[in-house]
Amino acid sequence: MSEYSEDNLVEQPAIGLFSELGWETVNGFHEFDSSGKSILGRDAKTEVVLKSRLRPALERLNPGLPQEAFDQAMEELTQDRSAMAPVQANREIYELIKEGIRVKIPAPDGQGETVETVRLMDWNTPGNNDFLLVNQFWITGEMYTRRADLVGFVNGIPLLFVELKATHARLEDAYNKNLRDYKDTIPQLFWYNAFIILSNGSRSRIGGMSVSWEHFAEWKKINSEGEEGVVSLETMIRGTCDPARLLDLMENFTLFMEVQGGLIKLLARNHQYLGVNNAIEALKDIKHRAGKLGVFWHTQGSGKSVSMICFAQKVLRNVPGNWTFVVITDRQELDSQIYKNFAAAGAVTEKEAQATSSQHLRQLLSEDHRYVFTLIHKFRTEKGEPHPVLSKRDDIIVITDEAHRSQYDTLAMNMRTALPNASF
Template identity: 35%
Template structure:
């Protein structure tokens, strides 16, 4: 029991020179837990500790606090802070509805001021919500205003485009306890490009679409599953690369999938650069990414046992001389193939690349 205080200090003092580095380090401890060593009677114990019980949302302590004064460079009072297990993870900034001039952008500006005036609060922040009592948006405190978005669905099936409903849709669509924990754990990613770090959170279509796809993947890979997951359609600019990253990350951690291998299959020789870059930059979320350089390397990777993420172009699933069809590389049920631009090379199982991929 006397070690709890020391553990709390580790959790509440994340490393990092800049605010975003501290926020990233804290998010890693929050979502992945940490190894904690302590001694009792000359015996050393090293449990893996999670500050949140992710699997059982109701086991956690949720607290909504209104107008909490916080001392920093200046004294500030954010409108609403949501604590989970004593950690201030979400901040709401609400503009006065009686002030006709106040806009949702003013709420955004206020959040930017907070990150300077009471920066310690944002060591722990998962995301923020801004509202002017008509329009409500969510986003990352470090992001430009253009990246803030409304949450437009409660059930992921019907979309509500009425701006005046955006607060209710956000609360009912994202803030049920199980959904909120799912979002914080699985739908926030830090992309690292050299020393530059960008924190990104999913929009509603990614959250619902990926969750539906994950459920289908689990169903399809069960012993009685039909091995077919489905198609997820994206319009240009709607974050396809990130949806694929979230999908791969959740599957790779899901206990029912038992450490799957995920093959990301693109159909252009130059690889889909943006997609590959997103996965490489998201290593803190997804881990190491393999890139199959040739047919031989692809076969070796797929014959391997443990879960891994493999990028390949489809024509690497080719027969070698003397082979009438592709040899079976693995009998495992938990190899998931994500086809990017699936319409071009997936048609027909008469013997094209798609057929060879199936045989493999």
Template identity: 45%
Template sequence: NNDWLVVNQFTVKAPGHTRRPDLVVFVNGLPLAVIELKDPQSANATLQSAWHQLQTYKAQIPALFHTNELLVISDGTDAKVGSLTAPWERMAPWRTIDGAGLAPSAVPKLEVLLKGVFEQERFLDYIRYFVLWETEDGFVKKTAGYHQYHAAQKAVAATVRASRPQGDRRIGVVWHTQGSGKSISMAFYTGKLILQPEMQNPTVVVITDRNDLDGQLYAQFCAAKGLIPAPVQAEDREHLRELLQVASGGVVFSTIQKFGTAKGERFPMLSDRRNIVVITDEAHRSQYEFVDGFARNLRDGLPNASFIGFTGTPIEFDDKNTPAVFGDYIDTYTIAQAVEDKATVQIFYEARLAKIALPEEKKPKVDAKFEEVTEGEEDTVKHRLKSTWAKLEAMVGTDERLALIAKDIVEHFERRLEILDGKGMIVVMSRRIAVDLYDAIVKLRPEWDAPAGDDEHGGIKVVMTGAASDPPSYQQHIRSKSQLKAIEKRFKEVSDPLKLVIVRDMWLTGFDAPCAHTLYVDKPMKGHGLMQAIARVNRVFKDKPSGLVV
């Protein structure tokens, strides 16, 4: 039996300070939560003043917070909860009591939060499975929001059901809108799942596309080391087979390409274990087209595995494949909910036209450039795209048009920076256009340029893949993994002079820079890919009011 105690005005003495937090929640003598309440009658009583009060306590009576898991603030009207290290903008509402639905607006928000979080069994479950810490940029403690907690609970229950002998192995799909913490939800789900006795030490296989392997999701799982075992990257199909034989289970990352086959080839069985769970990040029809027969090959390779999909965008109405592989929705968290909860910011759209007018003699013969335009695509996709994409790329990438685009972006973004400091991303059709647009922009703003090889300076960079065989003009923009990491770190730091990056498709998925507020799209995009791209600017950051897509 656990000993539960809530103390009002608990006195804490430290050298030079005596403080009395409003409420401290003790379990077995350990102070696990601190609640700061402001008088609703007072003109100065705001949620933010309650949060500032907690920051003062952390500085002056740190011993009280050595075992802290949650901070709660309320002004009598609103109530929010967050981790020990949560900045103000990461304090979040708790809008459900039991996860069955959102609480009626007539129920006070503090009541919903207290009943929703501190019901004894739920609170113990929460602090065991839904708190993790990261140490890459200092000590950061992260806790689940209400949508993450209940989605993971439902997903674990659905997984246990689906993997039983009588289960159909289709766990379902979790749709949580881009920017609302989908990666961390997957980590929470995995952490709780692997400790379920009925799963008997499962192996969790996380399927990503090739661009995301070193991205946010893998980093998130590596950072969650207190919650889940360290993930292992499968190097090839044979290595994946070996990892699936490990009886103690674990977490394995594999790219979707490892489940591709040559024409007429039947995918071999990798393991017939029942306690293998396959998580597909961004479970969408676009991924089935990316590698021919992906769904069938997964089934052939892992005939008794269960499948769950996590996605940041809704399944399209006419997409029959996704439900066929994964099942129906387990949980949804929409854009509207995320904006209302301030888990993401609103996104606004602004159209700016740069007309393409070319005389006949300037319309280039373009197919020779196609290899670099679609670098990384599958052959079947290349064949289908070749004619239309390459012709459009050539027209979009003329010197005259890029000069026009460069001038418009520079002037527009400088006006944006006058209002709000932050970062911008420019999405273009090809690496050639990325390089040429960079040249056009630094011609207008030479002070944004930096010598080749100098990644510590400069206000604009091109982020793209490349090889030694690429043209000389590309070489200064081709970087190693560690060099790209250094650029990424600069871009994520709002005070760093690096303000703009030009990308083709890198950083459009699995990349999180909350200070980015403007996205310039100069490339045909639609559906799922567009939704992923625009979410680069919907992250919450300090006083950023919204994101803009141009």
């Protein structure tokens, strides 16, 4: 094999990085030995979930549950979903992985049954999960067999797909000539996928299983906003495939949105991931910040509403408290657009969440809602009257979008009077 081959220059260094990050690594090229027995415990190449890894993980993460619970959970997770649209199948499995699988266990006396939830991941302690990277992994679909460069399994579930090209090859070919073919010929692999990485070593992009090439994004920075951006496979792997980061991206930075044309899966971009987590860190220090959680800069078209959704959803899932988010803009079309984006992502289901008038806003803020969407202008008062205090709660977070032109005048002062203990 040439010293300049894809394997030597791209694949082997990538495998070394995964190993450094704590992944177990296995070469699957000769997975089935001469006797036909798989070193990964598969019965056939059509199987994409490693049951020999999944079951011990379920038993470890769910002590005290009977074996029947694990049987039901594995059957639910691995059932055939070929009749579904791939992105629909992916969303269904994503919810099972994220929230756990509910199973029914008959009572010992035969009278009735209990409902238990089988956890598939330990989101809080990455080290309690089993991380395995297989290179040269064979998968057989209905008609064809394909060999994937790198597949990352967490607790036996194939969450990561990496397609590598030689350093001199066009990165677009990884999408056009390889990924598109794989999604057609071995679709069952992508039912479980968290995200996809395409790379030729120097250029790398990441994206969800349903998006087009144009929506695959670079990942330039691993940690701080101040570090110099580097577009390379090493930055991509360290920034997204470190066990804690991979689980964070899947749990808190993955969105399914109903858009014109159907359901799509979105993965937060590098700046959204870093910015949201910076905001989360500020929130943890909320009592010492005097209501100032910070400023999150975006350029036009860089996904402000996606950042808002990821931030709010991660807070609600991971930070204890009865949080309310008040989302404020200064233009009607922005207010409607952001509300529709939250609704399309399933983050907000209340029809009453969008304030229609100043009176309606006062009603919403005096009640207990997860989200309130409003224009800054609805904090106005008649004839210069002082604005009343609407809530003294200290678990209200105000998020403003493009409201800078109106955040330093009477309306802004009224807003802060109405919510004296909120954070902004």
